[in-house]
Amino acid sequence: MAYECIEVDKRGPVGLITLNRPKALNALSSQLMAELGEALAAFEADDEVGCMVLTGSEKAFAAGADIKEMQSKSFADVFSEDFITSGWEDLTRCRKPVIAAVAGYALGGGCEVAMMCDFILAADTAKFGQPEITIGTIPGSGGTQRLTRFVGKSKAMEMCLTGRMMDAEEAERAGLVSRIVPAAELLDEAIKTAERIAGMSRPSVLMTKESVNRAYETTLAEGIKYERRLFHSTFATEDQKEGMSAFAEKRQPNFKHR
Ligand code: HXC
Numbered sequence: 001m002a003y004e005c006i007e008v009d010k011r012g013p014v015g016l017i018t019l020n021r022p023k024a025l026n027a028l029s030s031q032l033m034a035e036l037g038e039a040l041a042a043f044e045a046d047d048e049v050g051c052m053v054l055t056g057s058e059k060a061f062a063a064g065a066d067i068k069e070m071q072s073k074s075f076a077d078v079f080s081e082d083f084i085t086s087g088w089e090d091l092t093r094c095r096k097p098v099i100a101a102v103a104g105y106a107l108g109g110g111c112e113v114a115m116m117c118d119f120i121l122a123a124d125t126a127k128f129g130q131p132e133i134t135i136g137t138i139p140g141s142g143g144t145q146r147l148t149r150f151v152g153k154s155k156a157m158e159m160c161l162t163g164r165m166m167d168a169e170e171a172e173r174a175g176l177v178s179r180i181v182p183a184a185e186l187l188d189e190a191i192k193t194a195e196r197i198a199g200m201s202r203p204s205v206l207m208t209k210e211s212v213n214r215a216y217e218t219t220l221a222e223g224i225k226y227e228r229r230l231f232h233s234t235f236a237t238e239d240q241k242e243g244m245s246a247f248a249e250k251r252q253p254n255f256k257h258r
Helices: 030-045 075-080 109-116 131-135 143-151 153-162 168-174 183-198 202-214 220-234 238-248
Strands: 006-011 014-019 051-055 060-062 098-102 105-107 119-123 127-129 179-181
Touching (some): 014 030, 014 183, 030 051, 109 143, 119 183, 131 153, 143 153, 179 183, 202 220, 202 238
Parallel strands (some): 051 098, 119 179
16 A cells, blocks of 8 residues: 555554655644545554554654645534544554653644553653644644543643643643653664554453553443453463463463563
């Protein structure tokens, strides 16, 4: 498949997607989002891929939805086409983990896309923000919702109301990113992390992702019950037997399902 706005590569068990509209700081045009959806679906269906990495350039992960594409749309247009839903939520439907490796700007829709991934690894150059208010609109793909869950109401409200950006250190302190790495090491570190995940038992990886995500959608008691049932079900897998035997025998596990 030939893509124009993204690059796609397979590094062993890792599916790597690089946003690639450098002249527009990877602004998320509808073509880019459609291509992203296709690439994600292809990696989802590829049995050799156990984890994905989504990244951008040194200067920008993505500077938001494409403002030039949006600017002349009317209310009737955006409402009728449910603008921004189509394609954008594909990321949240992936069952395999997706790591966002963010350097430079992750603004507006760029920050929202990063937050739709399973976790964010940030370069020390990363800058996060929801500047939509400065162009007369509001976040449209989860910014007011996911950012609030990540960093709490006060910080999310300030960022969405003022458009202020957060640097990598503040983002790590606030819990938006899992950790910070030097910019030059970002991609290697993201791929190494993805390889580690892809080396685990696939059913355990998928169950872990499902279970952590359940924490956002249900009560604590229901979430814990859900987790317990999945935990029990791992005892039906050969990989649970292999993992625990390997520990007892002081050797590395050789998981069958990955
Ligand atoms: C279209 C964009 C763009 C965007 C940058 N460009 N961001 N084009 N949509 N979101 C283009 C610029 O027009 C310019 O093109 C080129 O990329 C380089 O950008 P500069 O502004 O010249 O770079 P710089 O001075 O370094 O400033 C970087 C920046 C700034 C701070 C990131 O570009 C910026 O503020 N961008 C917009 C950020 C934003 O408001 N994002 C939210 C979008 S709304 P030319 O042709 O002039 O060289 C949104 C809503 C999501 O995301 C709703 C749901 C999905």
